[in-house]
Amino acid sequence: MSNITPQTSQNDAMRYSALSILANGLRGNRGWTPAWREPEPKAEYDVVVVGAGHGLATAYYLAKEYGLRNIAVIERSYLGSGNIGRNTTIVRSNYLLPGNVPFYELSMKLWEGLEQDLNYNAMVSQRGVINLFHSDPQRDAYARRGNAMRLHGIDAELLDVEAMRAMAPMLDFDNARFPIKGGLLQRRGGTVRHDAVVWGYGRAADARGVDIVQNCEVTGITVEAGRAVGVETNRGPIRAKKVALAVAGNSSQVAAMAGLRLPIETHVLQAFVTEGIKPFLDHVVTFGAGHFYVSQSDKGGLVFGGDLDGYNSYAQRGNLPVVEDVCEGGMALMPAIGRLRLLRSWGGLMDMSMDGSPIIDRTPVQGLYLNAGWCYGGFKATPASGLCFAHLIARDEPHPVATAYRLDRFASGRVIDEKGMGAQPNLH
Numbered sequence: 001m002s003n004i005t006p007q008t009s010q011n012d013a014m015r016y017s018a019l020s021i022l023a024n025g026l027r028g029n030r031g032w033t034p035a036w037r038e039p040e041p042k043a044e045y046d047v048v049v050v051g052a053g054h055g056l057a058t059a060y061y062l063a064k065e066y067g068l069r070n071i072a073v074i075e076r077s078y079l080g081s082g083n084i085g086r087n088t089t090i091v092r093s094n095y096l097l098p099g100n101v102p103f104y105e106l107s108m109k110l111w112e113g114l115e116q117d118l119n120y121n122a123m124v125s126q127r128g129v130i131n132l133f134h135s136d137p138q139r140d141a142y143a144r145r146g147n148a149m150r151l152h153g154i155d156a157e158l159l160d161v162e163a164m165r166a167m168a169p170m171l172d173f174d175n176a177r178f179p180i181k182g183g184l185l186q187r188r189g190g191t192v193r194h195d196a197v198v199w200g201y202g203r204a205a206d207a208r209g210v211d212i213v214q215n216c217e218v219t220g221i222t223v224e225a226g227r228a229v230g231v232e233t234n235r236g237p238i239r240a241k242k243v244a245l246a247v248a249g250n251s252s253q254v255a256a257m258a259g260l261r262l263p264i265e266t267h268v269l270q271a272f273v274t275e276g277i278k279p280f281l282d283h284v285v286t287f288g289a290g291h292f293y294v295s296q297s298d299k300g301g302l303v304f305g306g307d308l309d310g311y312n313s314y315a316q317r318g319n320l321p322v323v324e325d326v327c328e329g330g331m332a333l334m335p336a337i338g339r340l341r342l343l344r345s346w347g348g349l350m351d352m353s354m355d356g357s358p359i360i361d362r363t364p365v366q367g368l369y370l371n372a373g374w375c376y377g378g379f380k381a382t383p384a385s386g387l388c389f390a391h392l393i394a395r396d397e398p399h400p401v402a403t404a405y406r407l408d409r410f411a412s413g414r415v416i417d418e419k420g421m422g423a424q425p426n427l428h
């Protein structure tokens with residue numbers, strides 16, 4: 001594991017602290033400077049990272065851990081317009097399979113030190129993630145998962161129904177179809193404010209000299225003699241010694257620009273938030289008898305989500321049948337929420353891989369690197385994904401905790417089927 005320690009930003013004048021808030025407040029808040037620059041893209045970089053989600057974290061760690069300076073992150077829209085600013089903010093490392101466990105635990109450890117590292121308040125809230133179970137076989141499955149976690153040194157507790165009642169009394173425990181029998185709790189799991197993660201990584205990468213180029217769409221990948229040597233964009237060509245793709249639901253389209261066909265399908269996932277209410281739910285809770293999960297934001301809204309929309313789409317919005325389906329799940333779990341008004345819903349483009357696990361790997365095109373296949377769960381992966389992708393790009397070898405995330409596993413059969421769903425991306 002790489003040594004991630006808090007460091008001072010290069011731009012000390014911009015260091016955020018209680019004192020700087022006080023001093024700026026007394027001066028009418030006129031002393032703040034922009035959190036990142038708006039540079040014009042240069043003609044050439046050492047590394048061009050496409051996509052400003054995991055791409056921002058990648059650029060930050062390339063600069064911080066691997067000493068690269070001449071880096072650009074190319075984003076077709078504004079920072080946070082992708083899934084990194086659209087998710088339901090849940091972070092956890094409650095995985096089962098050896099290919100996944102160390103990776104997600106590294107991510108959890110990075111979350112735990114992220115605010116100090118970035119000098120940015122990302123509202124990391126380790127409020128606990130509870131997966132409910134509703135039958136004896138499901139309890140066995142969660143006990144197995146919890147044991148696997150503990151064998152890897154990760155916290156996990158199996159709660160009985162009385163413990164659950166004490167922690168979340170508003171749940172419908174005695175629902176005739178889905179009685180709650182207990183839950184698997186990871187106390188270190190929780191939520192992190194998603195846009196603060198974008199802004200924190202963006203600001204910290206910029207402070208280390210990374211050019212963040214917004215409103216710049218990659219329209220082609222320049223390949224010469226089998227090697228990626230740059231990208232075409234709507235603002236002109238940019239040469240690069242290495243090109244790294246982290247474009248989530250657009251992965252298939254962008255990889256096709258270099259002649260690659262990926263084992264990825266794009267689906268829409270929706271999220272929802274209600275009007276604000278008093279503190280009601282202290283933890284993140286997932287329903288074990290349907291696809292519904294929920295937490296309460298610091299503003300008081302219940303933030304929840306459920307299943308994919310169920311067909312392929314590149315539209316960042318979903319459809320009403322899934323709204324109904326998700327709300328039914330919510331009503332089955334906690335009928336009291338039927339009295340709340342839904343304030344907003346939105347959708348994001350999920351890069352669904354065939355086994356539900358991600359890809360962080362080189363591609364058959366030299367100098368072209370791929371970070372994709374995050375499905376529902378890539379927000380929690382952001383720090384480790386950025387670090388491991390940076391490691392791969394800088395060293396041309398996988399980071400020790402990401403060796404299983406190979407692109408060729410779909411050909412060799414070494415899939416990481418965490419959910420046991422088989423090759424059905426719409427089910428992962």
Ligand SMILES: Cc1cc2nc3c(=O)[nH]c(=O)nc-3n(C[C@H](O)[C@H](O)[C@H](O)COP(=O)(O)OP(=O)(O)OC[C@H]3O[C@@H](n4cnc5c(N)ncnc54)[C@H](O)[C@@H]3O)c2cc1C
Nearest residue numbers: 051053054076082083084087088090218248348378379380
């Ligand atoms: C509704 C919803 C809820 C979710 N909830 C959770 C959760 O609670 N916990 C969790 O761990 N995960 C969650 N996820 C999943 C998580 O958000 C994603 O897996 C993760 O953010 C993916 O990161 P990324 O960097 O690959 O993608 P993104 O953040 O989408 O970044 C990719 C970027 O690439 C840009 N791009 C695309 N094409 C081009 C191009 N041609 N040129 C330039 N730029 C381009 C896009 O504009 C985008 O900004 C959720 C996702 C959604 C949609």
